[in-house]
Amino acid sequence: MSADTSAPLLDVDGLDVFYGRGARRKQVIHSATFSVAPGEVVGLIGETGSGKSTIARTIVGLVPAAAGRVSVGGRDLTGLSSSAWRGFRRSGTVQYVFQDPLRSLDPDLTLHDSVAEPLLITGGRNRTQVTERVLAQFARVNLDESLLRRLPGQVSGGQRQRAAIARALITEPRLLIVDEPVSALDSANRVQVLELLRELAGGDVALLFISHDLGSVAGITDRVIVLYRGRVVEAGPTSDVINHPVHPYTQLLVGSAPTLTRAGADREWRDSLRAQLGAAV
């Protein structure tokens, strides 16, 4: 996991994002600043409503930034026109894996067609070339060739998610954003997908891992960024954040995650953390 510290791959600086219009306009992200180095694995942790998905969606241009800057590979993505966005997306530099593959894959398209879609959109290849590329990705995510012509509904959750990852990898992205990639899966499938992501992390694809559960990503991430109510409250190497959490919310996260070796931290301590949070942010 080499981290080239010279130039960050993803640079988010002072990002502000608002939702809604007029009187109902609400600020959901406040001055978010963080970066991801090439080949690094970073976890973006926060509860529902903390804004973690919003940040991810802003990075890929689905949500406009009100202030601040987002740049990928040195290129400033803030305020791009929709045709410029289309061009950037077709370059395949940044890719996104959604939480639920049942929803992110067209139920009427075969796995082959879904995985091939990014290539077909850019065009310029014949059928054989496309299928070759698809097969290469299938191999990379450990999907058997026999599943090529199956529909999403005919395969398991783990296989679906791996197909979604294959679709994201087919453009050889430098940054892969994965949004809760295993929360819709069961144990055996989760392990497979997490192993796969860990393998990928060893290569030169940077991963931005979005999750509400620190426990699910602790085994993979190099660094962790904690988001609470739209603000970055803590950031640092994974083991540091877990073993010496500073912010009350981080302490609560660490204390809440159920582990096998001990029951969760006791209730009074958690309640006192919650009280602190209520007073602070």
Place this chain on the structure above:
Amino acid sequence: MPETVLTVDELTVHNHFTDVPAVTGVSFAVGPGQVIGIVGESGSGKTITCRALLGLLPELFEITAGSIRLLGRDTALLTEKEWTALRGSSISAVFQDPASYLNPSIPVGRQLEEVLRIKTGLPRKAARARALDLLTAVHIRDAEYVYQQFPHELSGGMLQRILIAIAIAPEPAILIADEATTALDVTVQAEIIDLLADLTRRLGLALIVVSHDLAVVAQLCQRIIVLRGGTVVEQGTVEQVLFSPQHEYTRLLIDEHHRFGLDRFLTASDRAEARA
């Protein structure tokens, strides 16, 4: 009080749609105040087992062997009317997506009140008072305020607590929590787990916790059953299952936590330091 609240003996359920057995030979027993965990993924038969316990098997599913005895009665002999009387007052359940079990156009307090009035026959005022008590019992701080809220105005954790309140309102002997914390954030999940532990202690409630997450089950249960492909692959006390697992599937589940979870980072001393 009977020794066991629920006894399941060699339960077998057949799925006529796919013509494959959904559950085969599941046996366990739960007594008052005891907590048993069922661990399994989707397709393992855990949900079908829960539905069989509640008499709510979907169309084309049929119990073809085995028996279920609830508070001493064989549930195969129950008529639909008897089942309606039993559900809630003897056996109750909460499921995964709390919002879909509440009427979106009625304030939550009134829905709780409605259950009380139907199941316990309390008059309006008494039902309202009892409803507020229940909301406090499920650790909701501002019961009066929450009482008037609509489901869409409350968070997932809050809604799940209300559903637990509704489930325990008629004072059932046993509660089934089927993936009750799966859709919740980890911090909220911890609260609900605390709540369920509290309720079993205080009310002597028997509890069946169903989850795909071994750690969630380990927090609450004294005994664990691991289901895979409709059969029981491992069964025993928490210590037995966690520290001397017999089946490779159980070992896979435990391994996952060690490889990807917080277990690898935390030791007892680390935890103490984190508190400081």
Place this chain on the structure above:
Amino acid sequence: MLPRLIRLPAFWVASGILLLILFLGVFGHALAPLDPLKGSPAVLASPSAAHPFGTDYLGRDVLSRVLAGAPVSVLGAVEVAGIALVCGTVPGLLSVYLGRAFEWLTLRIIDTLIALPFLVFAVAMTALLGNGISQAMLSVGLLLAPVFYRVSRAAALQVSSSQYVEAATLAGASAAWVLRRHILPKVLAPLGIAAAGAAGTGLVIVASLTFLGIGVQPPAPTWGGLLASDLGYLDYQPYAPAFPIALIVLTVVALNLLADVLRDASGQSGQVLLKKRALRKAAKKKRRVLAITRAVQEG
């Protein structure tokens, strides 16, 4: 959907009838044994070898008139469904993509069309554009467009807000790509169902219009026209009006049956339906086998 479809007997019944009707619609003129316009002294005769459907009040062979009248009615219904499909589906799909102004405009136009009554509008249009069957078909087609607008728009809305469309957008897909690749395939089934229904409605309306003498003037035979001219003689000879009525009813029933069958075969409910039927059959068989074995044991 196709394998499920062919297992439902209703599909074969409906398709068979409709194919026959369509055949008549295309070849009706050629099939007529006698000249439909030629009168004879055998007025209001009952069915016989020479005249299988009898004759009308001018001695014209009813069978020939019914067959010759088929093309106008049947092809008219198909034309109506076609116009409605195009005029409804195109704005319906585009309304999701061309922005709020276009959406608002089309919705208001569609609302207006829904409010207009079929026959009055058709009469008005023919008064405006000339008394021909095509003008009448155009007006009816326009009035049936709202159904297709709503169906295609609903399907497009649902698909366009789905996550796989978002995924395609993130891969750089244009709106045209999304329409072609993701929306169109999913719209086809509901459109097929709507088309079957529209054809049925179209047929009834064509019959009504020609009954009123709009579009096609007597003595050219049409099913509605036959009804109009022969209804007065119902007391003397019921066959002349009865046959066109029977054909109209048969066609509309077949179209509705086809629409039902398409609806049943698509979607999960179709699978459960078929499975339940299979189970019932199996249970029946089991009972019969048990009864036989019991009888053998006792006997």
